[in-house]
Amino acid sequence: MSVTTKDVARVAGVSVATVSRYLNGHNVLDENREKIEQAIKQLGFRVNPIAQTLRTNRSMTVAVLVPTLANIFSMSIIESIERCLDQYGYSIMVCGSRGELAREEEKLRFVRDKRVDGVIVIPVGSSGSHIAEIVGDDIPVVLIDRVVDDVRFDAVVVDNTNAAYHAVEQLIIKGHRRIAMIAGPQHIYTARERLKGYRRVMSDYGLAIDEDLVLVGDYTSDTAYGLVKELMQRDPRPTAVFVSNYEMTIGAIGCLNELGIRIPEELSVIGFDHLDLSSVVKPPLAVVAQPRDEIGRKAAELLYARMSGDTTSFPSLIRLKTRFIQGSSIAEHKSG
Amino acid sequence: MSVTTKDVARVAGVSVATVSRYLNGHNVLDENREKIEQAIKQLGFRVNPIAQTLRTNRSMTVAVLVPTLANIFSMSIIESIERCLDQYGYSIMVCGSRGELAREEEKLRFVRDKRVDGVIVIPVGSSGSHIAEIVGDDIPVVLIDRVVDDVRFDAVVVDNTNAAYHAVEQLIIKGHRRIAMIAGPQHIYTARERLKGYRRVMSDYGLAIDEDLVLVGDYTSDTAYGLVKELMQRDPRPTAVFVSNYEMTIGAIGCLNELGIRIPEELSVIGFDHLDLSSVVKPPLAVVAQPRDEIGRKAAELLYARMSGDTTSFPSLIRLKTRFIQGSSIAEHKSG
DNA sequence: ACTCTTCGTGAATTCGTTTTCAGCATACAT
DNA sequence: ATGTATGCTGAAAACGAATTCACGAAGAGT
Known part of the structure; x- marks a missing residue:
């Protein structure tokens, strides 16, 4: 044959x-x-690469395991990982955990059995013991976006706390006091970190936090839509809001548009992620932009180094900076 | 061990x-x-699945080959494919061709050597002979989004021509006559089809086409930005514009916002793809929405059937309908 | 002229499965 | 009692490469 x-x-x-x-x-x-x-x-x-893999236990393939494939964050990252590893002759196998621990475990076992040479994963939970247990020491692992607190892995994340801190600080500087936050689900690392940034800057500036203005969503657009609707019924209203991920920013803007609330005259808004957004929304939205390409690239480079046997400064935590895009969605607030 | x-x-x-x-x-x-x-x-x-594959030549894996990973269209489709095939125990391997024929061929060879059981591909060109040649008759292939004109493959596409036809028809019905189109690169199937729809509806309504109002972009945001800028310098200006993919819609809206052109008072706009957009833009944008999940699902189901040996009505061309989302970005035009 | 390395070689084994093939029961029909 | 299906079994041969090992032919060193 x-x-x-x-x-x-x-x-x-x-x-x-x-x-x-x-x-x-x-x-x-x-x-x-x-x-x-x-x-x-x-x-x-x-x-025949299959025969090769059987004999050598190396497949020239790395697995990328993310909670959901269909969002811009995951995709940009997967794209940049693919681009980077392609140069070294590696191909990637993508899997979705759908945010379920059981599925994450199942997929990890699956790719381990497939003899992938490395794994890049956005873990669903804050524990990583199952990861260590399943892939063992044979297969290098690089975490992305989130870290776990019980096992030491290489990781590439952004400085979520500072990102949120600086974003909210902009609002404070412009005179805002009643600043709302649409936070993410607290079982997710990034969501916790971003909320922490909010609390910290408020505290640093000696501002009391009105807990009625801190609404916890689930990183989805629809939920955020409802939360913003709820938020705008507060009396007195907040004068500014910080929305802490991309999907929720979409929902928030959609809601505000529908309510006919003018940005930034009635409400200053800072969104998260995704550059396109800031130009499409009127007025141009201020957003916290993550260096998505860089995250993917750094993770891929690090994984490649590990796969090549380079264990320098393991585990290394690479923390990348976010960028604040100014936009025109923040108004000066004449404090009262 | x-x-x-x-x-x-x-x-x-x-x-x-x-x-x-x-x-x-x-x-x-x-x-x-x-x-x-x-x-x-x-x-x-x-x-050990590797040994299994070596022996049986079956890997329980399908390859998905797309021009670019990092756009919402590709990703939604990949996600729905993954979801669907996951049920049957298949995993997917994603590859990016970057719109380059050579890379497409190379990746096809690669996945064929990896003994994937099926391939889903958005072909970069209008020829498919290299695909047939490389994967042969052993591996079922399903085309997505675009068809090729020299080989008969199963395919799942949307009715681009009708989609464009109906969109532009909305504009005509509202009294518009000077209707511009931001078209895509004509070497891409969908772009040709969409432009065809535009021409056909204009012709059907007996409207002359001002070729100065038909600008051909490359499906990227930046280029569309420039084209719209150019477009708005036409004298007399168009009263409406149909933008024919998602990225270009982003660029167009960004440009219009920047120029301070009011939608729909000064210009009626219809965008393409991506539901989120219609809610985020003010006013809510009228868009042609593709049934992305369905595309992926149908392709996966079809491929699964083929992989299971079911060759019913091969080759089958599944043409899905788009949906027109009304929005508020189209104004009545008092014709002159 | 002699051994001692060095270098490239081929035969054979291995990786972990599936599959073929003959073998051996047992059950059934005659 | 004999013959023939039937059902399950184990030994062995694939699948296609990498690797171990012993070996022969050079070249180097004395």
Whole structure:
């Protein structure tokens, strides 16, 4: 059926061992090299990566495991990982955990059995013991976006706390006092960190936090829509709001548009993630932008280093900076 | 190192053949079944999928090959494919062709060598002969979003021509005559189809097409930004514009906002794709929405059927309907 | 001229499964 | 009692590569 090293060996008049050595870049007599190259070309030989993997336990594949594929954050990251690892000859296998621990475990077992050489994962929970247990020490792991608190892994994250801190600080500087926050689900690392940033800056500026203005969503657009609706019924209303992820920003803006609330005259708004947004919304939205490409690239580079046996400064926590995009959605607030 | 069928066989006191038969659901003496199950549990045995693939040439994996990973269209589709095939025990391997034919070929060869059981691809060009040549008849292929004109493949697409037709028709019905279109690159199937729809409806309504109002972009946001800027310098200006993909819609809206052009008072706008957009933009944008989940699901189901040996009505072309979201970005035009 | 390395080689084994094939029961029909 | 289905079994041969090992032919050193 398909052409194997055995065929190549036969045609070239050498043994399969020599063919194999040639393929793996070992030394081969020039004479044999030529005959082998000729035979390979003539037969259209391509090495069978499956057989290779069975024998060597290396697959030149890394797994990327994320809670959900269909959001811009995951996708940009997957794209940049693919681009980066492609250069080194690695391909990627993507899996969705759908935010379920059981599925995360199941997928990890699956890719381990598939002999992937490395794993990049956005963990669903704050524990990583199951990850360590499943992939063991054989397979390098790099966490993205979130860290776990019980196992030491390499990780690439952004400085969520500072990002939130600086964003809210902008509002404070402009005179806002009643600043609301649409927070994310507190079982998710980034959501906790961002809320922490909010609390910290409020505290640092000596502002009391009205807990009625801190609404906890679930990182989805629909829920945020409802929360903002609820928020705008507070009396007195907040004069500004910080929304802490992309999907929720979408929902929030949609709601405000529908309520006919003018930005920033009636409400100053800072969104999160996704640059496009800031230009599409009128007025241009101030947002916290994550360096998505860089996250993916750094994670891929780090994983590649680990897969190549480089264990320098393990575990290394790479914390990237976010960027604040000014926009025009923040108004000066004449304090009262 | 790892525990194999041989170990299971030894512990259970049967032969590896019997273990294999048990694993593949063949008949086995109840007595042996019990002993094997016990041994498997005791040893924590997991079948090695690589060895399985080597032997059977089946990997329970399908490849998804798209021009770019990092856009919402690709990702939604990949997500729904993953969800669907996950049920059947298949996992997916995603690859990006970056719109380059050479890379598409290279990736196809790669996944074929990896013994994927099926391929779902958004082809970069309008020819599919290289696809047929590389994957041959062994591996089922389902095209998505675009069709090729030289080979018959199963395909799942949307009715781009009608989508554009109906969208522009809305504008015509509201009295618009100077209707601009931001078209996509004409080497891409969907872009051609959408432009065709525009031309057809204009012709059907007996409207002359001002070629100065048909600007061809490259499906990217930045280019569309420039094109819209150019467009608005036309004299007389168009009274409406139809933008024919998501990224270009982003760029167009961004530009219009920046120019301070009021929608729909000064310009009626219809965008493309991505529901979120219609709510975030003020006023809510009229858009043509593609049934992204359905595209992915149908493609996955079809591929699954093919992989299972069902060749009913091959090749089948599934053409899905788009949905027109009304929005408030279209004004009545008092014709002059 | 002699041993001692070094280098490239081929035969054979291995990776962990599935599958073929003959063998051996047992059950059934005659 | 004999013959033939039927059902399950284990030994062995795949699948296609990498690797171990012993070996022969050079080259180096004395």
